[in-house]
Amino acid sequence: MLVVAALGGNALLKRGEPLTASAQRSNVKVAAKSLAKIVRAGHKLVVTHGNGPQVGLLALQGAAYKPDEAYPLDVLGAETEGMIGYMIEQELENELGHDRPVATLLTQVVVDPADPAFSHPTKFVGPVYDQAEAESRAAAAGWRIAQDGDKWRRVVPSPKPLDIPDLRVLQLLLAQNVIVVCTGGGGIPVLRREDGGMIGVEAVIDKDAASALLASQLGADALLLLTDVESVFRGFGTDKQTPVSTLTVAEGRGLDMPAGSMGPKLSAACDFSESGGVSGIGRLSDALAILDGTAGTRVMPGT
DSSP states (O other), X not given: OEEEEEEOGGGTOOTTSOOOHHHHHHHHHHHHHHHHHHHHTTOEEEEEEOOHHHHHHHHHHHTTSOTTTSXXXXXXXHHHHHHHHHHHHHHHHHHTTTOSOEEEEOOEEEOOTTOGGGTSOOEEEEEEEOHHHHHXXXXXXXXEEEEETTEEEEEEOOOOOOBOXXXXXXXXXXXXXXXXXXXXXXOEXXXXXXXSOEEEOSXXXXXXXXXXXXXXXXXXXXXEEEESSSSEEETTTSTTOEEESEEEHHHXXXXXXXXXXXXXXXXXXXXXXXXXXXXXXXXXXGHHHHHHTSSSEEEESOO
16 A cells, blocks of 8 residues: 555654754654554555744744845745655664665645635744743744644744645655655645746645645555544543544544644545545554554545
């Protein structure tokens, strides 16, 4: 099977951990062990990942420059794709004993300039702050901020992904049995100009939505949305919450999930399963078991 595995932020950096290279590499080593099991089971693998803390840190560093010297979000996204992809690529190669080629591809993703997200930013990026510090930084840098749990973070536009123009390169790599790390952080957001060319835009695309689009356009058999929660729960956060092992697309769309965490994952899972594949949501450590149907939540195509 062709499997697209989307690594949640916890695969790179757990909440409260310092945003250091050593902390991220330590987490990526753990992720590589789980991903390697999928490959050893005989499946083709494409890996995607988040980049919220990393792109936010680069933007924070850029705030020290003069306004016309700071890099835009699309360029920062490309930088994080390279940095995080390098770590995943290297640790996965090490875990597999260098018996399979692994490559990282900087991936452009087309969005619509008229997308309402540009007027209503909601995507969290960067470190967490208490409210007073977040408000102070927002005033100094011209940010928009929003509450994230008991903390506050910067929010930026998160337009819907429409197309992946680098798909042909991905297909060439997969045809040569290369494990591909791509569409990091939701991909590099770009606009199509009237002349057919492309140009970057200030935004961060939701990683799960982009992963679902990628899996659909590649004709993947399965999409795994891997996080630190064991499954989807009915009644999440209440004393009556219960894990769900299997959902139809209609059932998945009918569940009310938190917008900042499980909601986007379940929505992406339903989007992909509508195209005919199987989606799985669950713990990173259970990746192969989710694929086999013995752990996590699977969203099935059809009724």
